[in-house]
Amino acid sequence: MVTDQFRELASAEAKALGIPELPLVVIPHPVGGLKEPDVSKRADWAFKEIARYLKSEEGSAGGDDSAKGGPIQFSISKDADIQQSFFYNKGWTDGLPVVLPTPDRVRQMIGSVDREPDEVLGLIPPAWGESTVLKVAINAVMAGCLPSYFSVVLAAVEALLEEKFNLYGVQTTTHPGSPLVIVNGPLARELDINCKGNCFGQGWRANATIGRAVRLVLQNVGGAVPGKLDKATMGHPGKYTYCIAENEALSPWAPLHVDRGFDPFASTVTVVAAEAPQNINDHGSISAEGILTTICGTLAHTGHNNLYWASDLFVVIGPEHAATIAADGYSKQDVKEYIYDHARVPVNKISPGQLENYLSGLTDADYIGPDRTVRVVKTIDDINVIVAGGPGKHSMWVPTFISYSVTKQIK
Amino acid sequence: MTLEVLNPLGEVKVKKQALVGREKNLQGKTVVLFSNGKANVGLLFDNLERLLSSQFPSTRTVRKGKKNVALPAPAAVLQETANEADLVICGIGD
Numbered sequence: 001m002v003t004d005q006f007r008e009l010a011s012a013e014a015k016a017l018g019i020p021e022l023p024l025v026v027i028p029h030p031v032g033g034l035k036e037p038d039v040s041k042r043a044d045w046a047f048k049e050i051a052r053y054l055k056s057e058e059g060s061a062g063g064d065d066s067a068k069g070g071p072i073q074f075s076i077s078k079d080a081d082i083q084q085s086f087f088y089n090k091g092w093t094d095g096l097p098v099v100l101p102t103p104d105r106v107r108q109m110i111g112s113v114d115r116e117p118d119e120v121l122g123l124i125p126p127a128w129g130e131s132t133v134l135k136v137a138i139n140a141v142m143a144g145c146l147p148s149y150f151s152v153v154l155a156a157v158e159a160l161l162e163e164k165f166n167l168y169g170v171q172t173t174t175h176p177g178s179p180l181v182i183v184n185g186p187l188a189r190e191l192d193i194n195c196k197g198n199c200f201g202q203g204w205r206a207n208a209t210i211g212r213a214v215r216l217v218l219q220n221v222g223g224a225v226p227g228k229l230d231k232a233t234m235g236h237p238g239k240y241t242y243c244i245a246e247n248e249a250l251s252p253w254a255p256l257h258v259d260r261g262f263d264p265f266a267s268t269v270t271v272v273a274a275e276a277p278q279n280i281n282d283h284g285s286i287s288a289e290g291i292l293t294t295i296c297g298t299l300a301h302t303g304h305n306n307l308y309w310a311s312d313l314f315v316v317i318g319p320e321h322a323a324t325i326a327a328d329g330y331s332k333q334d335v336k337e338y339i340y341d342h343a344r345v346p347v348n349k350i351s352p353g354q355l356e357n358y359l360s361g362l363t364d365a366d367y368i369g370p371d372r373t374v375r376v377v378k379t380i381d382d383i384n385v386i387v388a389g390g391p392g393k394h395s396m397w398v399p400t401f402i403s404y405s406v407t408k409q410i411k
Numbered sequence: 412m413t414l415e416v417l418n419p420l421g422e423v424k425v426k427k428q429a430l431v432g433r434e435k436n437l438q439g440k441t442v443v444l445f446s447n448g449k450a451n452v453g454l455l456f457d458n459l460e461r462l463l464s465s466q467f468p469s470t471r472t473v474r475k476g477k478k479n480v481a482l483p484a485p486a487a488v489l490q491e492t493a494n495e496a497d498l499v500i501c502g503i504g505d
Contacts, residue, residue: 001455001502010504018428031505032450039451043458050459050500051466054435070420075413083414092419101417129421138419169481221421309479357450360478402481 001046003029009126009172009229016128016223025049073103087142091225094215094240098142109137112147113154113411121154122161125168127223131157135221136213143213148191149206151410153213155269156181159406160214166403170273171224174233175305177273177401179214180314181243182386184257185267187410188245195245197390200277211241214271236276244388250319251387252326259332259384260407272314272384272405275304277396282321288328291321292338295395299343299376302350304399307374308358312382312405314398315339318389332385340380344373437467440497445484446476452503459500 002010007026014022027045034042076086084097092098099105110117110133117134124131133154140153160167160179170177183193194204202208224230232239248255257268282294295315306313315335317325325335347355347368358374359367368374377383384405389395434440442463444456460472475492477484492499 001500002504006504016423016425018426019430021430025500025502027503029505031452031455031503034451036454039454040458043455043462046455046502047459047462054433054437070418073415073417076416078412078414083416100414101419103415103417106417124421127421127423129423131421134417135419135421138417142419166482168483173481175481216419220419223421223423309481360448402479 001025001027003027003031005029006231009231012223012229013126016126023053025053092216092220093142094212094219096240099144101138101141105141106134106137109141109145109147109150110134112150115154121158124161124171124218124222126172126229129221129223131161131217131221136217139216139220140209140213143216144205144209145213146205146209149210149213152181152183152187152191152193152210152269153217155408155410156210156214156271157217159269159271159408160218162406164404165271165273165406166401167222170401170403171218171222172229172231173401174231175401176232176234176236176239176275177305177403178236178239178242179211179218179271180238180274180398181211181214182256182270182272182314183210183243183245183267183410184248184255184270185262185410186265187267188248193243193245195247195388197392199244199247199388199390200396207243208241211238211243214243215239215241238274238276242274244316246386247319247388250322252322253332253385253387256384256386257407262407262409267410268407269410270405270407272312272398273401273403274314275399275401277316277398280321280395280397281393282395283393286324288325288330289338291325291395292330292335292342295397296339296342296344299339299397300345302345302354305401306376306399307345307350309402310378310382311400311402312384313377313400314384314386314405316386316388316396316398318392318395319387320391320393321395322387335385336380336383339383340375340377343376344369344371345376347372347374350374434497437463437470437498439469440467441471441473441495442498442500443473443475443492443496445492445499445501446474447484447501447503448477448480449503449505452476455502 025046027042087093087098115133119133121131191206193206218224246255258264280298282291285291446452
């Protein structure tokens with residue numbers, strides 16, 4: 001059963017999984033959010049469709065194994081405007097002009113790594129397109145990546161394909177989660193991936209194009225085209241590009257990749273399915289506890305997924321806030337423990353209907369503390385703390401989707 | 412004069428699968444209502460059960476499903492369902 005707004009996704013999935021004749025019962029959208037009489041009407045509609053299906057003739061299984069993807073290359077006009085229209089009208093862009101993936105440019109991109117073009121990294125849902133080194137290179141060229149960035153893009157795509165990232169869920173959800181790519185280690189500095197002022201904003205070619213390449217791969221190889229198989233209700237600007245490096249030089253603590261067991265001199269990429277970052281403005285506190293109170297207060301609101309589904313989240317502490325916190329003797333573990341204990345939402349801030357949704361399958365005691373508050377983070381290990389940003393008294397936190405972050409070494 | 416550019420789309424290699432034969436008469440059969448955990452699926456299924464039992468009094472309906480809306484259903488639950496059901500109604504994609 002599927003609502004009409006999601007019929008295209010359901011049909012595409014059935015085809016991609018080799019069962020195009022899978023019967024679909026299509027009913028009007030929505031079902032969630034309706035009162036009982038309207039749900040009952042939807043059930044009546046569904047039942048009529050089921051009855052029709054039971055009476056109809058069985059569809060033919062038809063067809064054999066097949067491969068779809070289209071021609072390997074196209075001949076297009078040399079007129080620049082016509083070229084851009086070609087790519088845009090095919091649905092292959094993010095709305096911005098692209099760098100044309102000519103054979104020469106793609107060869108240079110692949111030549112920057114010691115990998116074979118036909119090496120398969122994995123299948124990207126929801127279309128289950130084959131992500132080869134070649135296809136990632138084509139999309140990296142389109143994004144405007146320099147060849148020196150390609151190893152980062154490949155590592156990011158490999159990380160997204162790990163089961164705990166839940167790429168299938170991320171690609172088809174109505175939630176705005178989009179991969180945030182965090183780079184650590186010497187390569188971040190070598191490639192000038194911005195970790196300082198405006199790190200979440202524009203201006204650095206590496207940040208702009210590495211994140212963009214990841215998005216184009218997910219869209220073009222995985223088929224997650226907005227409005228068709230990408231069902232994000234709102235999306236967010238990070239779906240254009242979402243890539244930073246950690247400001248390891250100004251962090252008073254060990255960097256993320258070292259926390260995760262990598263050598264300090266290794267270069268890594270971490271991906272997490274992230275909402276847009278939320279600012280944490282604290283110009284008044286001069287103690288660790290003060291800044292952490294503001295951090296916890298910012299996390300403690302409704303409307304984000306972390307409040308009811310377990311997944312990890314990121315707190316990106318600005319260097320000045322980090323220095324103040326560390327000056328009071330707080331380790332990163334102390335910071336995590338403080339956030340775990342104090343980032344709580346009073347139950348009376350949650351609507352009864354939403355609380356019922358949050359509690360689905362859980363008891364009150366599983367979810368609500370004796371003080372009638374709900375923890376933002378379900379386990380302390382779900383909190384990740386990094387340092388990034390420039391001068392100023394701001395930090396950020398990044399709510400996430402039902403997905404766990406993955407770190408991969410960049411080869 | 413033209414320019415050659417490469418195709419950025421992923422190749423989809425479809426492995427054809429066969430559906431089991433259609434069950435046309437539900438009398439005496441088992442229908443599994445498989446929930447994906449979305450809001451109001453329970454209520455939708457309550458109504459469907461009522462309708463199914465009114466039209467097919469000897470049909471047995473069983474509820475199964477997954478708890479997390481965003482994660483795949485556990486393989487064991489899917490296998491149990493396949494073993495038990497003559498028909499599966501899975502909902503809801505919204």
